[in-house]
């Protein structure tokens with residue numbers, strides 16, 4: 001039976017832009033109260049105003065997920081506003097356009113801080129609170145299709161996404177007896193700020209990723225958000241937004257040499 005989302009609450013990191021913002025809006029439309037965070041206050045306020053303007057409930061917390069303790073501040077704020085949190089979506093993240101052998105130790109640690117350690121801190125704190133509350137819940141992490149196969153120059157990024165993926169798999173097994181669902185989300189190329197941010201942190205002038213990705217493999221944040229809301233209603237282990245790319249992940253396991261030949265020519 002589908003879960004009635006009305007009156008429940010959802011915490012989203014990186015909720016001011018892209019996939020996080022689209023999910024916040026779709027979730028509020030579905031009746032959830034939403035608490036979003038990010039480092040920049042302006043985009044967060046824009047989303048909160050949009051949700052409230054449409055009759056929904058939302059608050060924003062300006063914080064940096066890499067600061068230890070920020071997950072406590074975020075969950076406390078959500079709880080104070082809306083009561084015990086039903087679901088969290090660890091979505092804040094960024095890329096790095098760098099080959100594996102040119103990635104420095106520091107760059108590797110920095111991207112793991114945002115994409116993986118912050119995801120773990122939020123999911124662990126939220127899970128502990130859900131267990132104590134005894135009413136179940138739902139943890140989601142925004143991994144990527146690149147959690148299952150790599151493309152050139154995104155080694156560190158894929159490593160963080162694979163780590164999120166396996167963390168979700170393990171936590172799903174552990175938390176199921178407590179009625180807590182855990183889902184990993186695996187978007188394909190999505191039209192967001194992500195590629196500009198990745199170019200900037202990588203010291204590149206611009207990214208041509210969105211222009212160079214075949215239209216067939218492009219999707220909007222709203223498409224990802226819709227799939228996430230479906231998963232909140234009817235929890236499932238993994239959210240995939242492209243059947244073809246999902247098949248690629250299977251082929252990657254069965255025929256690694258063949259897939260390497262196709263994937264090594266991808267340049268974006």
Ligand SMILES: NC(=O)c1ccc[n+]([C@@H]2O[C@H](COP(=O)([O-])OP(=O)(O)OC[C@H]3O[C@@H](n4cnc5c(N)ncnc54)[C@H](OP(=O)(O)O)[C@@H]3O)[C@@H](O)[C@H]2O)c1
Nearest residue numbers: 014017018019038039040064065092093144189190192194
């Ligand atoms: N776009 C794609 O093609 C794609 C594909 C697969 C997976 N994903 C994943 O989807 C997630 C969302 O990305 P997006 O595509 O929606 O890009 P985006 O618009 O750049 O969203 C990233 C969000 O994370 C926030 N953020 C980044 N670092 C943060 C930090 N240290 N503390 C708090 N918030 C932080 C950003 O806000 P502030 O800058 O204000 O902090 C921003 O709102 C990421 O995990 C990404 O890896 C994206």
